[in-house]
Amino acid sequence: MGIEIKEILAKNILTEAKGYLDVGYTHSLNPYSGCAFACRYCYVREMPIQRFKGILWGEWLEIKANAAENYRKEIIKLRKKKNPVNIFMSSATDPYQPIERKAEITRGILEEMIENPPDFLQIQTRGPLITRDIDLIVKLKEKCKVLVSITIETDREDIKQIFAPYAPGINLRLKALKEVHEAGIMTQASISPVLPFTPEFPKVLDGIVDHIWIDTLSIGDGAMGKRSERLGMPKLFEEHGHSGWYENNLHVKVEKYFKKYFSSEMIRVSKNEAFTRFQA
Template identity: 80%
Template sequence: MRIETKDILSKKNLTEAKGYLDVGFTHSLNPYSGCAFSCRYCYVREMPIQKFKGVPWGEWVDIKTNAAEIYRKEILTLRGKSKTVNIFMSSATDPYQPLERKTNITRAILEEMIKNPPDFLQIQTRSPLIIRDIDLLVKLKKKCRVLVSMTIETDREDIKRIFSPYAPGIKLRTKALKEVHDAGISTQVSISPVMPFSPDFPKVLDGIVDHIWIDTLIIGDGTMGKRSRRLGMPELFKEHGLSKWYRDDIHVMVVKYFKKYFPSDIIRVSKTEAFPK
């Protein structure tokens, strides 16, 4: 799939956390606008940034070439006001999408964070490319709390091909998360949104995660499922014979199942528990 890219200069990169993230995070940080992974269920498809774009989601990425510089200015200003800074990176893009391999925008931000650290950084990604930056993450965790959260919404490759065909493979993601965990960096699996999985899914995650976060297309799209319905998710589940997985209480069932394998205190659910204590 051809990706339309554009270099842009960002005036602001730390956005005050509101809505879903306003539970402990103070800011979100997006090194890019747009996302080449183009997941079919992505709620950003229904947000203004995409609605008025004119190019289909997944086929454009704006590269914030001055993101590290802007971060430095913003963090210094916040520190001058004695503000707590808990960052979620990223809320509307993937900081390690394929372009990052050559642009190094996210890596430059991490280098700047080592000099001017936040209080807490959660990196949310579905990309194995994050292992490239383990050296920086190890340095950064000496300066602040760092959590690497890897989206692994299923352990079934056939399901991934239906809902996120351009995203990295499941085995590559779990292998990357293990490498991050083995490097002594706190790790989380984000089962978000919950997709049909096999009974062995918990075993895949055993020994490589410190936190498990669960969210769904219904309680986690910011509109109690309205965005997901507009994106055609009920129909897509039905088309593939998966309707039993598209239900209001699926998170209850998944939590109950995972608690058979993991301590209850490491499992969290949706918005109210999104911030790791």
């Protein structure tokens, strides 16, 4: 799959939190626009940034070359208001795109955060490259609260290949999650969205996470499942014999199953959990 990559100068890097991020988070931060991982279920496919792009999702990527500089200016301005700054990175891309290995946009932002930290930072990624920046995250967690959340939708590589063939492998993500956790950084496995998994899935996560986040295509696409329907997800599940995994109450069943292995305090469900629980 070819991808068109270009550098841009972004007007700003921090965006006021809206929608599902509006509970507790004050801002989202996206070091890139577009995403090379091109997951078939990604709700961003149905957002204006993609619908009016004219290029298929997964075939374009914009590098925000001035991201760290913008962050520094914006956080200093926000600090003058003396309000909490709680950042979700990232909501409409992955901060660890393959090009990040060379571009180091996310790394540059983390370096700037050490000098001008937010109050809380959640790094949301499926990129094993995050292990490169453990040194910076360890320093940053001395300045503010940090949660590293790695998306692991399933423990089945064959299922991942159906829904996210260009995303990093499951075992690579699990290895990264373990490495981050062993560095003393608070970690979360984001089962988002829930895809068919084996009965052994909870055991795979045992000992390498502090939290588990459960989300589904019915409750987590920002439109109560309508975006996922437009993306053809019900049909895709059906084509591969997994219709039973596409139910409105799937999150209830998955939560119940994982509570057999983890304490209730460790498990959060997208539909009814608030950000503030991470602050405990």
